[in-house]
Amino acid sequence: MDTLKFLLFFFYCTSTLALEAQVIVLEAPLLSEPSLKSRVLQRVRKGKNLFIHKQGIVKSSWEMNYNVNSKGLPLEEQYQDVEFLKTLTRSGQDAWVPKKYVKVIYNDERESALQMNPYSNYDPTDYRIEEPLEKGYPFVIQNKARATVTFGMGPASKSGFNYGSNILEENIGSRYSFVTTYSRKVHFDAYDRFYFGGILQIHGQRSVYYITNDRTSQETHGEIGIGPYISYDIYRTEDRSLKTYGAFTYNLHRYSVEQATRAESFEERLFSGYSITPKLGLSYNIRDIIPESKVDFIFGAETNFNLPYSLTTESEGEITSFWNNSNQVDFPLSATFSLYLGIQASY
Template sequence: MEPIKKIITLLLVIFINSAMAIDAEVIVLEAPLLAAPDQSARTLQRVRKGKKLFINSNQLNNSQWQMNYNVDSNGEPLPQNKENILFLKTLTTAGEDAWISKKFVKVIYNDEREDQLQMNPYASYDPTDYRIEEPLPDTYPLIDPRKARAYMSFGIGPAAKSGFNYGTTVLEEQIGNKYSFNTIYARKVEFDNFDRFYFGGSLQFSGQRSTYFVSTQRTTQETHGEIGIGPYISYDIYRNESRNLTLFSGFTYNLHRYSVEQGTLDGQFEERLFTGYSITPKLGLTYAIKDFIPGTGLDFILGTETIFNLPYTLSTTTPIQIDELWNETSEINYPIAAQFNVFLGLRANY
């Protein structure tokens, strides 16, 4: 009789548990079943997407159509305390009590409560999906430490105003644009296992030309050229199979060659050359279309950068031939300022 009693008891437990349970479907790639209703608790089992679980229905809020027998003395229903439950109780395959995060399952109510959760809330991002984005690199699962990038870009932006003191009023000015050509070579840093950080160097050539008309009936033309070299660092803040968004920074140490040409209505003309050095930090953002010509490995890039010009001075050793043109000026002083450029170009990946 003892074995029969045990079987009957077991059947009663299963029946009671089934009566108090409701189905729920896992909606993430791999949901953990925890030993306690706490995110930091020990994981007892992992359940894959689409798996059905039995959930203790006592934790769930009732349907609005379900009879509420909890009433006051006048027969009016008392308000129900709807707790914000974060974990639902279930069972592992071994029969152990376990808890699963409520946001990782869709409870099958078979009533209007199912409308409270959209069918696939993790379509764009699944926090449990550990799989690597495809296509996988040729060297997977090994990390290639020799990855590198090379850039060539052409940029344009507003030019800086003249820093030269003519000693008289400027009647009219025609300030040109600043054009630049930039080359960058960078390699993936060794500590980065996700192919996002790159460090290297940049070489930049830029120039601008502006014309001024001053009150003493003379015309001047200023041509400003510079060559800069310095470190470069970048980080890919967003990427997918076809697009890439990169934040970059660095600075250049620049050599300036500044030419000032002046001419008068009576045919007098003189040119003086000013030179000097400066440091310009920069910060920018690059948007890349990967492999825009299929099979070439070349990316089309479009970006913008802000350049911070620290104060610097240009000087000249060219002697003055026509005193009235130069106001005895032998230096050009530039204060701190900021400029911005937009650029486009190509990027090669190695």
């Protein structure tokens, strides 16, 4: 008889003072105090049920309110929202679980207060690595490398040569580029995002100018540069990635100026020199365009910041009216923009 009374009392207490709640994250921590900084006593897996104390639980609108005033009218109950719900561990110790990690089972209209799976896109407790796992996991491959080849095109820069006469019309061509890089993963990066290496770039452009005194000039500008290169993957999925990169190149310039008139006067002079160009770029990669080939199709945008530089020539101009007594071409600070596409191989 005493055992029956105890069971009835236990059933009464659990039905009036406790509810069940289902864990809706991968692992819900049971904490020693109602604080995320407190000690974790136990972890409960997704789908398991916990007994939850009714303290801090929103009452049903159908539940009788026995708190009345002197006139017998129900008093408005003050509800204080809580971030942690009281529960028990397997050993019967008091513990607190974050309220956002469980769904309380009310069996009434309160069920609609929280959708069943609010963590379908992102689970803050899910520590598992997305599959498929990288080949060789969990060992980190240190000697990874990348090589890229791209072709780009963008607006060309204007003439730097001073003709000493008015330019009536100009036809500035596009600036074409060929760029190749080789880089290796840095050893301190455990996430395979930082790569450091070198860059080789070749640029070329051609423009035509119509000048007073019945004169035409054609300028051909060739440039080859080499320097350090660094990249970082800011976004990456199984089949897409977004990469930003930067570089400095030390460039050799060959600048040809050809001038002619209708009277068949013609002269060409070659100017040369060096410059330094910082650059920044963004690359979008479509990974493994051929399955399991580790070859990506890439396209993106790049900006070159051209620091001021001068090109000179050792040859004297024979037709003095063409050259304005100048043996130098000056280029001010400028920036050029280009779009490119190409391929990247990883190995």
